[in-house]
Amino acid sequence: MFEVARWPRNPWSVFDELDSLHTDFNRVLDGWDRSTESAGRYDRASRYRAVYPPMNVWSAEDGIVIDAELPGVDPKAVDISVQGDELTLKGEVNTATADDKAVCYRRERPSGSFTRTLRLPFRADSSAVRAQYRNGVLRLSIPRPEEEKPKKIAIEAA
Amino acid sequence: MMSEKHEQVVRTEDKQRAQAVERSEQQPDTIFVPDVDIREDDAALHLLADMPGVDQESANVTVENGVLTIEGQSRLEGPVGYELVGQEYGTGRFRRDFTLSDAVDVEGIKARARHGVLDVTLPKHEAVKTRKVAIES
Numbered sequence: 001m002f003e004v005a006r007w008p009r010n011p012w013s014v015f016d017e018l019d020s021l022h023t024d025f026n027r028v029l030d031g032w033d034r035s036t037e038s039a040g041r042y043d044r045a046s047r048y049r050a051v052y053p054p055m056n057v058w059s060a061e062d063g064i065v066i067d068a069e070l071p072g073v074d075p076k077a078v079d080i081s082v083q084g085d086e087l088t089l090k091g092e093v094n095t096a097t098a099d100d101k102a103v104c105y106r107r108e109r110p111s112g113s114f115t116r117t118l119r120l121p122f123r124a125d126s127s128a129v130r131a132q133y134r135n136g137v138l139r140l141s142i143p144r145p146e147e148e149k150p151k152k153i154a155i156e157a158a
Numbered sequence: 159m160m161s162e163k164h165e166q167v168v169r170t171e172d173k174q175r176a177q178a179v180e181r182s183e184q185q186p187d188t189i190f191v192p193d194v195d196i197r198e199d200d201a202a203l204h205l206l207a208d209m210p211g212v213d214q215e216s217a218n219v220t221v222e223n224g225v226l227t228i229e230g231q232s233r234l235e236g237p238v239g240y241e242l243v244g245q246e247y248g249t250g251r252f253r254r255d256f257t258l259s260d261a262v263d264v265e266g267i268k269a270r271a272r273h274g275v276l277d278v279t280l281p282k283h284e285a286v287k288t289r290k291v292a293i294e295s
Contacts, residue, residue: 054247058240065237069247070212071274094195101199108193109208136210136274137234 036081052114053089053138062148063143065121071108071136078133080140082126085143088116192228192252192276200288203262203280209252210234210274217271219278221264226256227278228269261286 001012053068068089070078094111122144130141192207209217213231218229226242232249236242258264266281 001201050218053248055244056236056242056247057244058236058237067234067236069210069274071208072206073273090194102197102204104195104197106194106196108265109195109206110193113243133273135213135234136208139234 030079051116052093052110053116055116055118057118061144063141066118066140066142068138068140069134069136073133073138075133075138078138080129080131082120082124082129082142085120085123086117087120087124087129088097088115088117088139089138114123165263167246183249188248188250190248190252191254192230194254202225204246204277205256205278205280207252207254207278208278209271209275209276211249212252212271212274217276219267219269219276221258221267221274224258225254226258226267226280228256228273228280229253230276 005015053070055069056067058067066084066087070091070093073091073093078089079086081090090113092113094109119140123140125145128143128145132141133138171255194208194245195203195204195206205228207228209230209232211234212230213233215289216231216233218227220227220229225245230252232252234249261282263281267278269276269278
């Protein structure tokens with residue numbers, strides 16, 4: 001018989017990545033992935049093996065909030081753009097060249113350029129997106145436009 | 159190559175990592191191991207640790223018996239009234255330990271937390287700093 005659907009039933013998967021973008025942009029993690037071997041089964045600060053930056057996404061009727069872990073990045077070097085229902089985060093992390101005289105013993109922190117695109121469950125208005133960078137976490141607040149909000153449909157008396 | 163003294167500073171604390179797992183299995187809260195970059199120049203060792211969500215107040219750097227411990231507590235809460243629909247990372251406590259060699263001048267260690275990165279400078283004792291020797295003609 002019918003299975004009562006759990007609300008919110010959301011066919012949108014928050015990490016619905018666009019396939020074409022997977023190809024070039026894992027470069028930032030190449031060196032990093034090797035160093036995680038030593039971490040073994042310990043909980044790393046970020047378990048991102050395939051994509052960067054790692055994100056946590058919250059949803060409510062008013063909109064979406066995305067937290068992206070980007071420690072040590074210059075907020076001016078991060079490009080946030082919204083086109084239709086696609087949100088793209090692009091930038092560089094830890095690319096400042098170190099002092100040549102310095103010897104590097106350990107390099108675990110990710111470095112390089114990154115691009116990541118998420119598909120939002122609604123078409124967002126790019127001018128309404130707010131971004132805050134605090135303690136290494138970039139918080140994006142994307143309001144849901146009025147026409148995309150769930151609407152109650154009144155049941156007419158027969 | 160690397161002298162023995164310097165190797166000590168960057169030696170992976172396997173024992174301490176094992177202890178961290180034991181502790182985290184006994185306690186409900188998880189301890190995250192932050193990624194670090196370690197560099198050395200003539201005057202000091204520089205350690206950068208990624209601890210997103212940690213600020214100056216919730217970071218802690220201590221040295222005891224030649225072991226440097228860096229700790230932090232991530233303080234970013236989720237937005238109120240929202241439902242978590244996707245999660246790729248966890249938040250909580252960070253901790254990592256390093257054994258320091260005698261080359262480090264413990265009194266002079268400085269640490270700063272900015273943009274979720276803990277920046278620790280470990281100066282070397284005068285005696286071990288690299289010195290250029292002039293060759294007399």
